[in-house]
Amino acid sequence: MTGDFFGFENLLAEDERDIVMRVREFLRTEVEPIANDHWSRAEFPFQIIDGLRALDIAGLRYEGLAAHYGTRLLSGFLALEISRADPSINTFYGVHTGLAMGSINRCGSDEQRERWLPAMARMEKIGAFALTEPHGGSDVAGGLETTARREGDEWVLNGEKRWIGNATFADLVVVWARDEADHHVKGFVVAKGTPGFSATKIEDKVALRTVQNADIVLTDCRVAERDRLQRAESFRDTGDVLRLTRGGVAWGAVGCMMAAYELALAYATERVQFGRPIAKFQLIQDHLATMVGNVTSSLALVVSLAQLQDHGVNKDEHSALVKSVVTTRMRETVALAREVLGGNGILLTNNVARFFADAEALYSYEGTREINQLIVGRAITGMGAFV
Numbered sequence: 001m002t003g004d005f006f007g008f009e010n011l012l013a014e015d016e017r018d019i020v021m022r023v024r025e026f027l028r029t030e031v032e033p034i035a036n037d038h039w040s041r042a043e044f045p046f047q048i049i050d051g052l053r054a055l056d057i058a059g060l061r062y063e064g065l066a067a068h069y070g071t072r073l074l075s076g077f078l079a080l081e082i083s084r085a086d087p088s089i090n091t092f093y094g095v096h097t098g099l100a101m102g103s104i105n106r107c108g109s110d111e112q113r114e115r116w117l118p119a120m121a122r123m124e125k126i127g128a129f130a131l132t133e134p135h136g137g138s139d140v141a142g143g144l145e146t147t148a149r150r151e152g153d154e155w156v157l158n159g160e161k162r163w164i165g166n167a168t169f170a171d172l173v174v175v176w177a178r179d180e181a182d183h184h185v186k187g188f189v190v191a192k193g194t195p196g197f198s199a200t201k202i203e204d205k206v207a208l209r210t211v212q213n214a215d216i217v218l219t220d221c222r223v224a225e226r227d228r229l230q231r232a233e234s235f236r237d238t239g240d241v242l243r244l245t246r247g248g249v250a251w252g253a254v255g256c257m258m259a260a261y262e263l264a265l266a267y268a269t270e271r272v273q274f275g276r277p278i279a280k281f282q283l284i285q286d287h288l289a290t291m292v293g294n295v296t297s298s299l300a301l302v303v304s305l306a307q308l309q310d311h312g313v314n315k316d317e318h319s320a321l322v323k324s325v326v327t328t329r330m331r332e333t334v335a336l337a338r339e340v341l342g343g344n345g346i347l348l349t350n351n352v353a354r355f356f357a358d359a360e361a362l363y364s365y366e367g368t369r370e371i372n373q374l375i376v377g378r379a380i381t382g383m384g385a386f387v
Contacts, residue, residue, distance in 0.1 A: 001084075001258065001262075002261075002262045002265060003084075003258035003259075003261050003262050003292065003295050004258075004299065005292050005295070005296045006296055006299070006300070008299050008300070008303050009077060011073060011303065012073060012074060012077060015068065016068075016070065016071070016073075016074045016077075019055075019057065019060075019068060019070075019074065019078070020074075020077050020078065020081055022055060023055055023057065023078055023081050023082070024081055026051055026052075026055060027081065027082065027084075027085035027086075028085070030048055030051050031045075031048060031082075031085045031086050031089055032085050032086070035085065035086040035088075035089075035210075035351075035354065036348050036349065036351065036354060038088075038210045039086075039088065039209045039210050039348070039354055040209070040348060042203070042205065042209040042210065043210070044092070044169070044210055044211070044212050045089075045210070046169075048089070049123055049126075052093070052123060053122060053123040053124075056068075057078055057097075058093075058096065058097050058101070058120065058121050058122070058123050059097075059101075059117070059118075059120070059121025059122075060074065060075065060078075061075050061097065061098075061101075061102075062101065062105055062117060062121065065117060065118060065121035066121060071306070071310050072247070072306040072307075072309040072310045073303065073306040073307065073310060075248070075306075076247070076248070076251040076302055076303070076305075076306045077251075079093070079094060079248050079251035079252050079255065080251045080252070080254050080255035080258070080299075080302075081255065082252075082255065083251070083252035083253070083254075083255030083256050083259075084255035084256070084258050084259045084262075085255075085259070086210065086354075087208060087252060087255070087256045087355065087358040087359075087361075087362060088208045088209065088210030088211045088358065089210065090252045090255065091165055091208055091211045091252070091361075092165065092166060092210075092211060094245065094248050094249070094252065095127070095128060095129055095165040095166050096120070096123075096126055096127045096128075096166060097120075098244070098245040098248050099127075099128075099129035099174070099241065099245050100120070100127025100128055100129050100166075100170075100172065100173075100174050101117060101120050101121070101127060102241045102244060102245060103129060103174045103187060103229065103232075103238075103241050104116050104117055104120075104127075104174065104189065104229065105117060106231070106237065106240055106241050107187050107229040107230075107231045107232035107237050107238075107241070108189075108229050108230060108231065109229075109230040109231065112189075112226075112227075112229065112230065116172060116189065120172070125171040125172055126166060126169065126170050126171050126172075127166065127170055127171070127172045127173070127174065128164055128165060128166040128167045128170035128172070128173040128174070129164070129165075129173075129174050130161040130164045130167065130173050130174060130175045130176065130216055131161070131176045131238065132161060132162055132163045132164070133145055133146060133159070133160060133161055133162055134160050134162045134215075137368075138367075138368060138370075138371045144176065144177070144178045144185055144235075145159055145160075145178075146158065146159025146160065146161065146175070146176070146177040146178065146218060147159055147177055147178055147179075147180050148177035148178065148179050148180065148186055148188065149179075149180045149181075150179075150181065150225075153224060153225045153226075154222045154223065154224055154225065155177075155188060155222070155223045155224075155225065155228060156220055156221070156222055157175060157177050157188060157190070157196070157218040157220075157221040157222075157223060158218055158219060158220060158221070159177060159218050160215065160216065160217055160218070161175070161215070161216035161218075162202075162215050162216075163202070163213050163365070164199070164213060164214050164215075164216050165211050165212065165213055166211075166212060167199040167212070167213070167214035167216055168199050168200075168201050168212040168214045169192075169212060170192065171191065171192045172189050172190070172191060172192070173189070173190045173192075173197075173199075173216070174187055174188070174189055174190075174229070175187070175188045175189075175190050175216075175218070175223075176188075176238055177218075184233060184234045184235075185232075185234055185235040185237075185238060186228060186229070186232050186233070187228070187229035187232035187237070187238070188223045188227060188228050188229065189223075189227045189228075189229065190218075190221065190223055190227070191227075194221060194222070194223070195221070195222070196218060196219045196220045196221030196222065197216070197217075197218060197221045198216070198217045198219075199214040199215070199216050200214055200215045200216075200217075201213070201214055202214060202215060205361075206357055206360070207357045207358050207359070207360045207361035208358050208361040208362075209357075239316075242366065242367075243314065243315075243316055243319050244309065244314075244319075245366060246319040246320070246322075246323050246366050246367055246372075247302065247305050247306065247309065247314070247319050247322060247323070249323055249327075249362060249365065249366045250298075250301070250302050250305065250319075250322045250323045250326040250327070251302050251306075252362060253298070253323075253326045253327045253330040253359070253362045253363075254295065254298045254299050254302055254326060254330070256330055256334065256355050256358060256359055256362060257291070257294060257295055257298065257329065257330040257333035257334060257355075257359070258295050258299075259351075259355050260291070260333055260334040260337035260338075260352055260355040260356065260359075261288070261291040261292060261294075261295050261333060261337060263337060263341075263350070263351050263352050263355075264287070264288065264291065264336070264337035264340040264341065264352065265279075265288055267340060267341055267344075267350070267352075268284050268288065268340055278340075284340060287336045287339060287340050288340070290332070290333075290336060291333045291336050291337065294329040294330070294332060294333045295329075295333065297329065298325070298326040298329050298330070301321075301322045301325060301326055302322060302326065304322075305318055305319065305322045315379070316375055316379070317375055317376050317378075317379035317380075320367065320371075320372035320373075320375035320376050321372070321376045323366065323367055323372050324367075324369050324372035324373055324376070327359075327362055327363045327369065328363075328369060330359050330362065330363065331359055331360075331363055334352070334355050334356045334359045335356065337352050337355070337356070338352050338353065338356045371386075374386055
């Protein structure tokens, strides 16, 4: 990778680097050639799922679910690599392997993990994660409106969810709802085709267009008690899942900005103006140096976060700081890449425009910059400032 200026990838073990290389080759041949077309049409390339399945990477973070049990460092580099090819595909992958599988692994019983996770690791069943609501984004922890009412051995779910990735085609959707009896947030796994569950694709997005985000409506949707995540008793459990996946978003942001930098560098060496490649101009070199500095410092942060996670000492404020800083640096980097390409930077065929647009979604989801800054602020001052 041209963008890995300090060679952080060398921190991986040899067998882990082999996995990254296999994924990189798959992305180069199967994803990159079709990325712009599917982004333009806002359609998901279902034909790549078989190839992703063959790579055997969906279950590597979960013991016994893949041929190789991977570290957070490895899973981070995979997220970077996928996002470097197409941030939309990394979002699909992260929702499935991180949010959906992570919820079941963290909050499900032994029986539930055995029932659902193996098929999800084989990508025979695709997952989604339904937390955000039309009226609840940053304040969803305290303002969750979707309700769950127990009736015998069933739960009745009512409410709406918004921005739910993979939801239009997912086989299993993890839905978070507030128990009407004790007011605690609980998790439920809703299977495709369950009566009372509907998902409608959100149209006219300008970022991550390939991701099939949906509005979900739950109308007296009945879910068996055996499908309630047995170890999810409050929003604290939901937060445990988000703490781990927020770091994955930061890795994806590094991949997004790395791709934009690499495209800008290649363009600058080939584009000739005033009789010389524009890479020979001082102002262009300043842009490129700023971009590679942003990529390198951001990669150093996500590597450090992965090491904290692998040692089991990661805290909310660590993930929050990394997500906030990295996505801010990403925004600057993709803008500079578009600037290096000049007018050509707004053409989808030159690829930079897609990363420029997708960066806006990565900047906002899984915790806005403002909320993450407040999480860090609370940690360093001991005082909350959320309201």
